[in-house]
Amino acid sequence: MADVTYIEWNGTKHVVKLKAGVSVMEGAVKKGVPGIVAECGGSCSCATCHVYVDDAWFGKISAITEMERLTLDCAKNVKPNSRLSCQIRVTEDLDGLTVRMPESQY
């Protein structure tokens, strides 16, 4: 298990306990955390689960794939610490991971 903190654009914080293996996107969607849409259900097709990963954690999550990079590249308000949360798998090592949501997924 790992605690993942989601911070909405307006600052609202949600701490969610997640099983290793699930994606950061799934964690938000299933617990009803707003701000992550995930239209495609996690197949890296829609870029509506965009998050900013806190710098302390950015180097610890799995590396970005070419397909994710290309998809993310066309999302709105992309920053150097942007990722698609459907591609971040939770591991025990990520206990404490903090991600922030963009103003909008569209």
Add this chain to the structure above:
Amino acid sequence: MSDVIPANQHVVIVGAGHAGGTAAVLLRQLGHTGPLTLLGEEALPPYQRPPLSKAWLKGEADEEALLLKPLEYYAVHGIAFHANTRVVRLDRDAKELQLQDDSVISYDVLVIATGARAIPLRIAGADLEGVMFLRTAQDAEELKATIGPGKRLLVIGGGYIGLEVAATGRALGAEVIVVERESRLLARVACEALSEFFRTYHEEQGVKFELGYTLTGLEGTYRRVTHALLSDGRALSCEAVVIGVGAHPNEEIGKEAGLECSRGIVVNLEARTSDPNIFAIGDVAHRPMPIYGRMFRMESVPNALEQAKQAACAITGRAAPSPEVPWQWSDQYDVKLQIAGYPFDADLTLVRGQPSSKKFSVFHLKGDLVQAVEAINSPPDFMIGKQLIGNRKPVDKAKLVDSNISLKEIVA
């Protein structure tokens, strides 16, 4: 809007698929405070269907991963979810639904999200064991238990479902033959360049195709399928047959109650039917698509989500969301196909990139306007193409096909 719905009304959603499940969640998120009931025919609460032909079939996703929300979510949010519940009749005068067990549920506002059902093959032997559809988690379970190394799977229909099942069948070690009555794959839904690309790709993975043939019958021993008969008289041995020849909207409860129907229940931009207290969303709805100035029925997750949003907005007194660009996707092996828009009235097809590089896209234009884009392993072409379809700005065709020019430059 003239039809404002008071917040204390009982909203009943018939159909607990992607559309119905999402509508229930959104209604609560958008502040509907009245009673909310979600009726589903299947045993599971709302779940994702796309993985049924892919990750779920391969055993890479469990039931928990499949569900849109955990079961307890519904009770926590005051959504009365009833599984294994089938509605047989709608009485609009009494505002009542009659269920299969003859009990009755009354509603103030009704959302019909009954989806579509697989079209059966009307041939001898279609009811043999081992002859399946792929529509529900239960169907996928049955298929998973039947295919594997040394087994031969026959896929009837070379559309998206058929091709995804073929890809997964190969991944599970089965021999796969796809029978398609048209002379090319994806004939109704994709352009020729794409048909050709997928045929070659699947053949490289060992899939065999029988294009231009139909099935005339299925034969079996001990009620289990063993052979399929092709229109040229050949008999192909097989352990499993999956039929993916299209779907028919489950519009009957609406149609029988006198709602306007036309290959689906007809709705307006708010997802409202000809009865102001009844909405229809998802695969069952025949809906307006403003960017193309026409009505049609779509079978896709993004469509289900969009219409769930439209209905939830209308019911909670919000303005309808701005018109979207329809899109869909298909994953086969390591190929990601993303499609935005529909090539209505297109008079020009342009290819960007090289199909041989397994990374290219096909743009469909009407004059200088992009109507649709089909992108293979090219997310930027899909994402920018979707923007171009939505903003209806004329494009420079020479730039569009020049892979050295970033598409971002074109849309800017």
